Amino acid sequence: MQEVTPTVPGTSAGEPSGRRQGPGGDRVDALGRCARLAAAAASAAEVLEAAWSALGPHDLVLLAPGLGAPLRRTADGLEPAVLEVAEALGPEPQQLDGLWWVAERWPSGGLLAAGSTQRPGPDDLAMLSAVGQVCGLALAGLRLRRTVxxxxxxxxxxxxxxxxAALTGLLVPACGQWCAVHLLDASRARLELAAVAHADPAEQQALEAFLDGFPVSLAAAGTPVVPAPDALTVPLGALGSSFGSVTVCDPGRPLPPAVVELxxxxxxxxxxxxxxxxxxAASRSVAESLQRALLPGSLPELxxxxxxxxxxxxxxxxxxxxxxxxxxPGGRLGFAVGDTMGRGVAAAAAMGQARAALRGFALEGHGPAELLRRLDGVVSAFDEPSLTTCVYAVxxxxxxxxxxxxxxxxxxxxVDGDGxxxxxxxxxxxxxxxxxxxxxxxxxxxxxxxxxxxxxxTDGLLRHFGGAAGADGRTGGQADGLVEGAxxxxxxxxxxxxxxxxxxxxxxxxxxLREVPGGADAPDDVxxxxLRAAVAEPVDPAGARSLEIELPASLQAARIARARVLAALTGWGHGGSDDAGGPGGFEAVDAVVLLTDELVTNAVxxxxxxxRLQVRATGTYLRVSVTDESPRLPSPRGNGVEEGSQPLDAVPEGGRGLRLVDLLASRWGVEPLPVGKRIWFEVELHEPDPR
Known part of the structure; x- marks a missing residue:
């Protein structure tokens, strides 16, 4: 395409336009100033101001398709222009409302018009043409910026x-009075109205009602359809497949080429x-479905x-x-929350593995601290690094x-009644x-x-209130936000x-949760x-029996414990050959009495x-616990010995001690208390003899 060089009045086509030529030198300066301002313009209004700097005090009208409504610049400032009047202006001078008007039109469909009280002469027309070319280039740059x-x-x-929302906002009112977007429905059999925008909000509802029942066909991908001179329908498609269309309409006015291109x-x-x-959306749906499937299907009722x-x-x-x-076991509740790093299917899969391992370790009888230590090993072994924060309680x-x-x-x-x-x-x-x-x-x-x-x-609740903790539990310099959120x-x-x-x-x-936004506005998962601790004393389920006694810190404690436990179990219908088949080949009652003796003796x-000795029996298991005031903890199942704890082989009675508990009990554990500790075990039972 041949480059066009603006010609300025007062210069010849072969001379540099920056050289003064008598009285035309002022116009050269004006045109240079206009070019600088137009190049820096960020809107059509600023382009018009650039033209005014060169052509004022003439009245000016700017019609810039795709960049907003027509504008008029007078000595009093900017104001809207009447579109019909602007479209009627042309390159031949004509008199309207007491002014002589002449317009410089562009192939894009826009124009720059100047009006004055005197009929424009050749120099005026040449100056308007030069300014028009400068402004036309500036407006083309703005349209390119609009696409960017x-x-x-x-x-x-x-x-x-x-x-x-972005699509309709870009097209209305810049390109037309209204636009509509149709997309294929879930069955991909028909187009349905997906979005509507109208320059006049009062007309929005009526337009939606009209278009909702208006049949729209899907044109071939890449083939715009012009249903009328004032409308354009462009297919929406990707990878060679059409899935919708967008229609733009400016009723009663043909769409200029610049608007069509935009x-x-x-x-x-x-x-x-x-x-x-x-x-x-599809990936998110899969991840959310997977994550929900991996969460508990129901909550325990205890x-x-x-x-x-x-x-x-x-x-x-x-x-x-x-x-x-x-x-x-024992009617206790285990509960936890965690936050696994990442998002999508990978995060949901890692979350599911972590949650399953946590529940498995919990059912083995490990306390919260030991459980987290073991769970750390599981998470560390994941194929992909996946830091997880977690709090677990029993x-x-x-x-x-x-x-x-x-x-x-x-x-x-x-939280309680006092705060x-x-x-x-x-x-x-x-x-x-x-x-x-x-x-x-x-x-x-x-x-x-x-x-x-x-x-x-999880920290999704904190983010709404100002916190910004990450999956590692830290805030990366945003500690104040974390405190504020908490x-x-x-x-x-x-x-x-x-x-x-x-x-x-x-x-x-x-x-x-009413205070936390949901859906697309939610800043993070939540x-x-x-749990709520009952105000009344808990009632054991039907069939449960319990025994609780205080024992002295003397060698008589083991004998008292054996007698009381055996009498209670016998009275509850447990015992005899029908109860055989307990852990290690022992009868369940024999195992319970033996292990009770070991725990009480060790505590003394x-x-x-x-x-304090507590025994609880249901139809399926027996639970025995011994509480003392010593803070020293035995190490569960021999997996490492913490400072101040008692290893399994460091117990009396010929080295038996907790090794027997580990061998004969179905499960067992140690719970630290504010004062002392509780050691407990459970043994599975057959149904008691109804006789």
Whole structure:
């Protein structure tokens, strides 16, 4: 294409335009100033101001298709121009409303017109032509910038709604009075109206109603359709397949070439963005379905405790937030929340593995700290690095005690009628960061008073209230935001509780979540599990029996314990050859009596404090626990010995001690208490003899 050089009045075509030639030198300066201002213009209005700097004090009219409504510049400033008047102007001078008008038109369909009280002469026409060429180039640059902005807007849109909003916002009113977007429905059999925009909000609803029942056919990909001179329909498609169309209309006015070109370019970017958004939505749907499938299908129902939980994906899709709650032997409740690094299917799969391993270790009888130590080894062995934060707790509704341990996560929040606060726990490193060494995690034991609510939640709740913790439990220099978010979450829970300890825990969770945005506005996933300690004493399920006695710190304690336990089990219908087949080939009752003797004897020798013996029997298992006041803990199952703990082979009675417990019990464990500890074991039972 041949380059066109503007010719300025007062110069010849062969001379540099910057050289003054008598009285025309002022016009050269004016044109140079106009070119500088037009090159820096960011809108059509600024281009018109650039023209005014060279042509003022003439009235000017600018018609720039695709860049906004017509504008008029007078000595009083900018004002809207009448489109019909602007379109009637041409290169031949004509008199309208007392002014002589002449226009410089561009192939794009736009124009720059100047009006003055005197009929324009040759120099005026030449100056208008030169300024018009400068402004035409500037407007072409603005249209190119508009397409670049469209690409950026579509690139930032992560879902279909955002893409459609960007598309309609770019086209109306810049390219027409209204536009409509049709996309294939789920069956891909017909087009349905997906978005409508009208320059007049009052006409929006009527236009939607009309278009919703108007049949639209899908044109071949890349083939725009002109249903009328004032409308254009451009197909939307990607990878050779059409999936929709966008229609732009400016009723009663043919669409200029610049508008047609801009609509086609914007539609191409929009089609790619819609295709990408559809892929993201499909991947998000798979990840969310997988994540929900890996979460508990139901919550446990236990005497003395009320449980509620909630999970919701964030606006950017499922990440790795999860929760779990399950019944443990002895009528206890195990519950946890965690946050696995990443998003999508990979994060959901890693979350599922971590949750399954946690429940498995819990059912083996490991306490929270030991469980997290083992779980760290599992997470560290994942094929892909996947740091996970987690808080796990065990609640005993009979003893009203909770034991908790934390791996890079927020501690439990306890709320009662007097207020609430976070449990003071020792926070270990996130899982997967190498915390398998002994002592990496610590148990914290607290008494949960009647009516108290315990909440565990992920940092998605904090983000809404100002926090910005990552999957590693840290904020990367945003510690103030984390503190603010934690305090905001605490305040929200207190508002939801309203000081009422008898409000159902599910209602409390629902009230908290009302303050957190959902759907596309959610900043992050939210996983939450809450328990409420019953105000009344827990009632054992039908058929459960229990025994509780205080024992002296003397050698008589073992004899008393054996006699009382044997009498209780016999009275409950357990014993005899029909009860044979217990662990290790022992009859279940024999095993229970023997192991009770071992635990009581060890407690008398090592704790040298008063003891409490508790026995609980259901139709399926017997649970025995011995509580003493010594803080020294034996190491469970011989897997490492923590400082201050007792190894399994360092017990009296010929080296038997807890080795017998490990051999004969179905499961066993040690629970640290605010004062002392509790050692317990369970033995599976056959149904008692009904005779």
């Amino acid at each position: 902005e469209a690409a950026a807007a579509f690139g930032a849109a992560r879902d279909r709604a955002a893409v459609l 609509v086609e370019e914007v539609a191409r970017h929009a089609a790619v963005a819609l295709h990408h958004a559809a892929g993201i 005497p003395g405790v009320e449980v509620a939980a909630h999970y919701a994906p964030g606006g950017s899709g499922a990440r790795g937030d999860w929760y779990d709650a399950f019944e443990l 609640y005993d509704p009979v003893a009203r005690r909770m034991t908790a341990a934390c791996a890079g996560h927020l501690p439990p929040l306890l 609430g606060g976070y449990l003071d726990v020792e926070v270990g490193v996130p899982l997967g960061a190498g915390g398998m060494r002994p002592g990496a995690y610590a148990d914290t034991v607290v008494t949960v008073h009647p009516g108290t609510t315990v909440l565990l939640f 305090e905001g979450a605490r305040a929200a829970v207190l508002r939801a509780a309203g000081g009422a300890v008898d409000r159902p825990v599910a209602e409390l969770v629902e009230r908290v 996983a939450l599990v809450a 020798v090592h704790a040298q404090s008063p003891l």
